[in-house]
Amino acid sequence: xxxxxxxxxxxxxxxxxxxxxxxxxxxxxxxxxxxxxxxxxxxxxxxxxxxxxxxxxxxxxxxxxxxxxxxxxxxxxxxxxxxxxxxxxxxxxxxxxxxxxxxxxxxxxxxxxxxxxxxxxxxxxxxxxxxxxxxxxxxxxxxxxxxxxxxxxxxxxxxxxxxxxxxxxxxxxxxxxxxxxxxxxxxxxxxxxxxxxxxxxxxxxxxxxxxxx
Amino acid sequence: xxxxxxxxxxxxxxxxxxxxxxxxxxxxxxxxxxxxxxxxxxxxxxxxxxxxxxxxxxxxxxxxxxxxxxxxxxxxxxxxxxxxxxxxxxxxxxxxxxxxxxxxxxxxxxxxxxxxxxxxxxxxxxxxxxxxxxxxxxxxxxxxxxxxxxxxxxxxxxxxxxxxxxxxxxxxxxxxxxxxxxxxxxxxxxxxxxxxxxxxxxxxxxxxxxxxxxxxxxxxxxxxxxxxxxxxxxxxxxxxxxxxxxxxxxxxxxxxxxxxxxxxxxxxxxxxxxxxxxxxxxxxxxxxxxxxxxxxxxxxxxxxxxxxxxxxxxxxxxxxxxxxxxxxxxxxxxxxxxxxxxxxxxxxxxxxxxxxxxxxxxxxxxxxxxxxxxxxxxxxxxxxxxxxxxxxxxxxxxxxxxxxxxxxxxxxxxxxxxxxxxxxxxxxxxxxxxxxxxxxxxxxxxxxxxxxxxxxxxxxxxxxxxxxxxxxxxxx
Numbered sequence: 275x276x277x278x279x280x281x282x283x284x285x286x287x288x289x290x291x292x293x294x295x296x297x298x299x300x301x302x303x304x305x306x307x308x309x310x311x312x313x314x315x316x317x318x319x320x321x322x323x324x325x326x327x328x329x330x331x332x333x334x335x336x337x338x339x340x341x342x343x344x345x346x347x348x349x350x351x352x353x354x355x356x357x358x359x360x361x362x363x364x365x366x367x368x369x370x371x372x373x374x375x376x377x378x379x380x381x382x383x384x385x386x387x388x389x390x391x392x393x394x395x396x397x398x399x400x401x402x403x404x405x406x407x408x409x410x411x412x413x414x415x416x417x418x419x420x421x422x423x424x425x426x427x428x429x430x431x432x433x434x435x436x437x438x439x440x441x442x443x444x445x446x447x448x449x450x451x452x453x454x455x456x457x458x459x460x461x462x463x464x465x466x467x468x469x470x471x472x473x474x475x476x477x478x479x480x481x482x483x484x485x486x487x
Numbered sequence: 488x489x490x491x492x493x494x495x496x497x498x499x500x501x502x503x504x505x506x507x508x509x510x511x512x513x514x515x516x517x518x519x520x521x522x523x524x525x526x527x528x529x530x531x532x533x534x535x536x537x538x539x540x541x542x543x544x545x546x547x548x549x550x551x552x553x554x555x556x557x558x559x560x561x562x563x564x565x566x567x568x569x570x571x572x573x574x575x576x577x578x579x580x581x582x583x584x585x586x587x588x589x590x591x592x593x594x595x596x597x598x599x600x601x602x603x604x605x606x607x608x609x610x611x612x613x614x615x616x617x618x619x620x621x622x623x624x625x626x627x628x629x630x631x632x633x634x635x636x637x638x639x640x641x642x643x644x645x646x647x648x649x650x651x652x653x654x655x656x657x658x659x660x661x662x663x664x665x666x667x668x669x670x671x672x673x674x675x676x677x678x679x680x681x682x683x684x685x686x687x688x689x690x691x692x693x694x695x696x697x698x699x700x701x702x703x704x705x706x707x708x709x710x711x712x713x714x715x716x717x718x719x720x721x722x723x724x725x726x727x728x729x730x731x732x733x734x735x736x737x738x739x740x741x742x743x744x745x746x747x748x749x750x751x752x753x754x755x756x757x758x759x760x761x762x763x764x765x766x767x768x769x770x771x772x773x774x775x776x777x778x779x780x781x782x783x784x785x786x787x788x789x790x791x792x793x794x795x796x797x798x799x800x801x802x803x804x805x806x807x808x809x810x811x812x813x814x815x816x817x818x819x820x821x822x823x824x825x826x827x828x829x830x831x832x833x834x835x836x837x838x839x840x841x842x843x844x845x846x847x848x849x850x851x852x853x854x855x856x857x858x859x860x861x862x863x864x865x866x867x868x869x870x871x872x873x874x875x876x877x878x879x880x881x882x883x884x885x886x887x888x889x890x891x892x893x894x895x896x897x898x899x900x901x902x903x904x905x906x907x908x909x910x911x912x913x914x915x916x917x918x919x920x921x922x923x924x925x926x927x928x929x930x931x932x933x934x935x936x937x938x939x940x941x942x943x944x945x946x947x948x949x950x951x952x953x954x955x956x957x958x959x960x961x962x963x
Contacts, residue, residue: 386682390659406648413641422637429644440658448603448666452647455610462617463636468627469621482630485709486602487768 280320283401286312286435287377290408293428294373295366297359299420303347306408307415307426309405309431310339320438328441331449343427346464354471363415373457376407383441390439398439407433419467419477423460430456489538489545492553492594495519500587509575512583513568519587520534520557520564523594527557531951541667543598545956551805551951553597555812556725558936560590562816562929569925570717573827581618589613589721596729602650602666605733609646612726613639619718620710621734631706631713637705642696646733649689652798653740656682663743668736675743683744688732690737691753697730697906700757700791708768711780712832716823719776723783723819724812731790731808735959738794744876745796754795755885761788763890769899774832775825778903779818783860785896787813792889793873794959798880802956803872809952810865810940816933817854820926821847825907828920834903839912846922848908850930855904857937865940 295304304329314336321328351357360370380403384440405428410426437449467477474481495552499519506512530536530545531554537544539957545553567586571579592611599605613636621632654666659679665671671678696703742752765785786807793804824847829837840848857864860871870893877886940948 384802387685387728388679390655390661410641413637417631424824426637426640426644433648433651436648436655439493440651440654448601448607451604451607455607455614456616459610459636459640462614463640465638466617466621466629466633469624470633473629478861479633482633484627485630485634485706485712 279316280397282312282316282319283397283435285430286316286401287404290377290405290428291370291373292367293412293424294408297366299351299357299359299418300348302359302421302424303344303351306347307340307344309428310344311336313339313431313434316435316438318440331453334450334453338453339427339431342457343460346460347423350464350467350471350477351420353468354420354477358380359416359418359421362417364411367437369411369415372411373404373408376411377404380404380407393439398435402432402435404432405429408432410429416420417472417478417480419463419479422479423463423467426463429459488526488528488533489536489543489598492523492530492598493543493591495522495526496587496591496594498927500584500591503587503602504580504584509579512579513571516564516567516583516586517561519590520561523590524557524561527553535671538598541669542601542604543595544600545598546600547954548697548732549597549736551808551955552728553594554951555728555809556593556597558810559720559724559816559933562933563720563820565932566717566820566926566929569923570823572918572925574715577622577624582622584617586721589619589726591728593725597732600668602624602653602668602671602736605736606643606647606650607731609694609733610643612729613643613697616718616722619719619721620929622715623713627660630708635706635710637672638696640701642693642703644693645689645696646693649686649691649693649737652682652686652689653678655679656686656763658661668740668876669762671740672743675740676745678740678744679743680746683741683746684749687737687741687746688753691734691750694730694734694737695757698727698734698787698790699780699784700787701761701784704761704764704787707784708777708780711783711819712774712777716819716821716826718815719779719819719823722781723815727783727787728808728812731787733789735794739959739961751795751797754791755882758788758792759885759888759892761785761791762889762896766892766895766899769896770902772899772903773834775834775837775903775907776822776832778900779815779822782818782896782900783815784912785892786815786858789870789873789889792885793869795880796873796876796880796885797960798876800876800880801875801960802952803869803876805952805956805959806872807866807869809948810869811858811936813936813940814858814864814866815852817850817930817937818858820930821851821854821934824920824922824926824930825851829913834906836913837907838910840908843912844920844922846927847930850920850934852908853934854905854937855900857941859900860893863938863941865937866942868941 289309314332317332356365379398384400409425471477501798503515592608656678660677662674699707762785765781769781790804793800823838860867874886
């Protein structure tokens, strides 16, 4: 029995639009943290009860995605002394429109995939695709390293939502392994961001352009 | 045994991290590499190697890839102390443990029979390789590491997406949803088709990014160009082979579902495209390390074309997996020596390597002939097998394109290589780098394998390759 899954997913989709539309990096990180909390609640509601496994995964998700990673990113932001995303490759309004288009297409595409009876009519699959698409858009069209990391997080969140359809199938330690890999990955990216800002006195990745054909 | 293969390198990594002092730490690499090689040889002699309720098992494909990875790492570990002794200005406190973790995680990919665990291991190799790429700590290496991490992370996220889709395909079919490889192959005919196709495309893009197939290869020239030679070897020989193994696991599932034609078309298309992209970027390439990266893109293309053709092509691809890895070792390590001696990667500045570094220069030249498929070197045999399979199995157009692209690559790569090795070296710095035993012996070892496999395949190696090909081709 699953409670309030779809309303939570709708909120998740709304946060996607917030991520695409905001230019302030601090707000961007907060939006990403909010998605982490949503995912934690989603884990509990999809598991349909308070089992030890569900609680542990929900706690780990919230701790990593809403506390550890955002605080790491905020520290990087403070050290680099920047506040705004400037001149994205695609402007904020067009990227919102693209995000809307992507969400619509996700809904259409998910309809072509036959769902198991227990997920019929659920928003899990389209929400997962749309969130991953949002992440992809942020990754590809923004210039600040921090925004790209947030984009990667959103991409991972999309994959995570897809994983929620498989709660019975995924062994506990694989799920934890996935989370752990994510946090180590972000940690390594954080270290590299620090090196970028020290070396180039900026975390604008357009300065990373000496390697090309 | 299966567990020891992963845990022993990890133990050496822990020891290396705990060890104080710079000078002795690199010597843990040859010790750890030898231990891993010894365990590998023992494991290959046993009929069944498994651990943790079948989560880890060495199957026939795994045996071949494990042998390749272990030999390649062993050669690199012999090279490492000599190389790191030249780089005393940089701390190796992170570098040495990360190399050993990288070996452990590659072994874990090979042994994983659970696709979720395999994903975790592949992600771990990406992460352990990041500090290796970043070893030089200059602006260009930061740029290369950032691109590698970001593109790799996206690829790996798509692969996880695909893995979930595959699991959902099983769930949708009302099966006890499981991500165990053997279960999925057995139940494949009942998997939901739309999910299976979407899953395969996502996985192909995801793990194809790790392999460096075009158009997902963009991280490769930067990463290989900036990485130390030893890291380039391990990325181009070991990690790409493991990513290929991951791809083959999913190919086997989709083939067992009776949808092999779909996968084969995709593989031939992407494979030819990779070779073409490599050819285009190799012509007039001025950076000889980036050129090697494009050569790697080309050979990844050859591998998937072999699988796409099927039949004898699969055997050719398995043989080529071995040959490519070993030849890449020769090329990257000798290119590393040349880079050390001249302090430049540009063909405008590097000339006369045959005179300045008689051994490394000669090996670089011989490696070029080997990798472009000239007889009597080993890659000739495997590439010839694939072309013949294409011609006799009704893929004549593919075979013809394959040959044309090989010629283009030969010409493109030849220009750069010849300008590096020929001519008079710029004025000599007497204190500069020279060929020494430590940085030459591993290259000679790998070159020995390339020549040996080109003229005579020892029966145990032949059996490994044949079994792996039979394993990939089996229809349950």
